[in-house]
Amino acid sequence: MSRAAAAASSEIGAFVERRDWFDRPSVTVARDLLGMWLVHDRAQGRIAGRIVEVEAYQGPEDLAAHSARGRTARNEVMFGRPGHLYVYLIYGLHHCANVVCGPGDKPEAVLLRAAAIGPGVELARMARGDVAPTRLAAGPGNLGAAFGIDRRLNGADLVAGPVRLAAGPRPSRIARTPRVGVAYAGRWARRPLRFVIPDDPHRSRP
């Protein structure tokens, strides 16, 4: 990779500053999130990575969405204003990070499933241990671990930070597949609501 290309790929664009950017259906936000930067500013430094894989979870009618089983203490944030982080613990050990979307009061969200870590690689490695760079944030549990996102950040404002989103290079192509791990959701399990950059080495699976 040339010096110019390397510089370009590590360039973080403008942060999302308008809440209404998030106030859209999860499918729309999900597509837009691919290629964008996820940035976490911490005392130790900044961890940033480009999002390469996401899943859309639609409102109450989507049987795979947490919000389909009513409002509870856990999914409270999904029912709140768009532009916040919904973080929950899964299988007793993995933290999954979601972007709360709209439109309006509709409790939709986008699960962040994989990212290519750019600036802050060493910090991410410290948090994750010694793993291959392409696997650092591949899979929702790994992404949470790599970015240092846990339940303390549940409800965090994505406009205010410390976790924010910024413009990045748009992918030339976007692939759609069914979502992972939601076989119980009947028809909704088969819907193509997973969005991924085809053949990206940082994605969690084909």
Add this chain to the structure above:
DNA sequence: CTTATGATTAGA
């Protein structure tokens, strides 16, 4: 109170 299970992962 008890109990089943999950938007997962690593390892055999």
Add this chain to the structure above:
DNA sequence: CTAATCATAAGA
């Protein structure tokens, strides 16, 4: 293929 591991939600 399965164990790990616990917050959550649902049921008694």
